[in-house]
Amino acid sequence: MTDxxxxxxxxxxxxxxxxxxxxxxxxxxxxxxxxxxxxxALAVMGAAILWSVASGQEECADASFAVCQxxxxxxxxxxxxxxxxAGGVFAFVRAYxxxxxxxxxxxxxxxxxILFVLSTLYLGLSSPALIID
Numbered sequence: 001m002t003d004x005x006x007x008x009x010x011x012x013x014x015x016x017x018x019x020x021x022x023x024x025x026x027x028x029x030x031x032x033x034x035x036x037x038x039x040x041a042l043a044v045m046g047a048a049i050l051w052s053v054a055s056g057q058e059e060c061a062d063a064s065f066a067v068c069q070x071x072x073x074x075x076x077x078x079x080x081x082x083x084x085x086a087g088g089v090f091a092f093v094r095a096y097x098x099x100x101x102x103x104x105x106x107x108x109x110x111x112x113x114i115l116f117v118l119s120t121l122y123l124g125l126s127s128p129a130l131i132i133d
């Protein structure tokens with residue numbers, strides 16, 4: 001009984017470690033998803049900047065940053081970060097589901113890590129917008 005279990009366990013371990021990433025459909029889907037999340041986050045960032053510039057020119061005349069009003073600053077700093085994080089979580093959930101189905105899960109895991117790194121970078125680069133008076 002233990003020999004059958006050991007053989008089945010060894011076969012399962014080899015299948016998981018093999019990492020056959022040759023799944024063009026998964027690569028296209030993960031790439032398309034990642035690009036879509038990045039475009040949506042950048043669109044929200046651009047909308048926050050345009051909203052701030054269009055709403056109050058006289059209040060921001062002497063400010064060192066174009067987005068000087070409170071709601072726009074918070075949206076500029078936090079909304080794209082939240083979009084990147086939500087996209088990363090979704091990509092990791094998708095990686096888990098693909099792994100359970102026996103597919104090429106590292107592709108989706110890579111997409112999740114890319115989105116998590118982008119969220120960290122964006123938050124770090126946009127954090128001065130939160131502290132400028």
